[in-house]
Amino acid sequence: MKPRLLALTATVAALLVAGSANAAMTISFSELDWSINAGETEITQFQGGPTLGAIAFDGPGFSLSGTAQLFTGSVVGVSAAPAMPSSASVYNGSTGRDGTQYLSIQGGQTATLTIGGAGLSEISLYVGSLDTYNTLSFHYVDGTSGPAINGQTVADMTIVNQANGNQQSGNTNGRLTLTFDKPINGVTLGSSQNAFEISELAGISAAVPEPASWALFIAGFGATGAALRAQRRQRLVPVRLRT
Numbered sequence: 079m080k081p082r083l084l085a086l087t088a089t090v091a092a093l094l095v096a097g098s099a100n101a102a103m104t105i106s107f108s109e110l111d112w113s114i115n116a117g118e119t120e121i122t123q124f125q126g127g128p129t130l131g132a133i134a135f136d137g138p139g140f141s142l143s144g145t146a147q148l149f150t151g152s153v154v155g156v157s158a159a160p161a162m163p164s165s166a167s168v169y170n171g172s173t174g175r176d177g178t179q180y181l182s183i184q185g186g187q188t189a190t191l192t193i194g195g196a197g198l199s200e201i202s203l204y205v206g207s208l209d210t211y212n213t214l215s216f217h218y219v220d221g222t223s224g225p226a227i228n229g230q231t232v233a234d235m236t237i238v239n240q241a242n243g244n245q246q247s248g249n250t251n252g253r254l255t256l257t258f259d260k261p262i263n264g265v266t267l268g269s270s271q272n273a274f275e276i277s278e279l280a281g282i283s284a285a286v287p288e289p290a291s292w293a294l295f296i297a298g299f300g301a302t303g304a305a306l307r308a309q310r311r312q313r314l315v316p317v318r319l320r321t
């Protein structure tokens with residue numbers, strides 16, 4: 079029977095505040111949603127390889143390290159290609175899943191994405207067959223780490239009812255988005271059992287505004303300064319007349 083892949087797009091965001099670490103993030107999950115979020119730029123679809131260090135990135139400043147593997151297709155009990163909406167560019171019509179290479183973190187393995195420059199203020203991951211034992215931990219530009227979350231956290235904080243590893247349901251296959259109150263420069267993905275599958279990463283840079291924006295910003299300051307000087311001159315006029 080062909081998997082029934084409904085393009086459910088309901089999204090619920092929740093705020094997670096870590097008790098120990100002085101950081102907060104919001105978590106949202108969008109079912110079978112291949113489209114990246116507004117403002118995001120794609121980071122990678124895990125093409126290239128076959129090792130983590132040889133994966134191609136869409137922009138500069140990113141690298142992947144760790145022991146996780148790259149898969150194409152599914153192996154029962156080992157790794158399941160994430161379920162996809164038919165609109166996804168990586169959709170395989172005969173399986174209803176990602177037909178291209180994806181990241182698969184097997185039991186006991188990790189993959190760390192390192193982010194250069196100013197880091198990211200948001201990251202989204204297209205995840206497959208989310209399980210309670212899939213983990214994400216975050217490293218901040220200021221040198222601190224945490225809070226870490228897992229599949230159960232996602233289930234508790236979003237529309238995901240159960241992170242039970244279902245290989246077709248929109249509950250466990252879709253876009254997981256995390257936004258941060260301070261920029262991250264790394265994410266470590268782990269899984270204590272098979273497996274944590276990810277098709278795609280995207281994010282929003284925490285970089286300062288582009289030079290063009292800065293030029294406008296400075297021009298704005300200049301205009302404000304000129305207006306203030308004009309006001310001051312006007313105020314100064316009567317004083318001058320008196321002396």
Ligand SMILES: [Ca+2]
Binds near residue numbers: 124125168178277
């Ligand atoms: Ca891919």
Ligand SMILES: [Ca+2]
Binds near residue numbers: 275
């Ligand atoms: Ca899984």
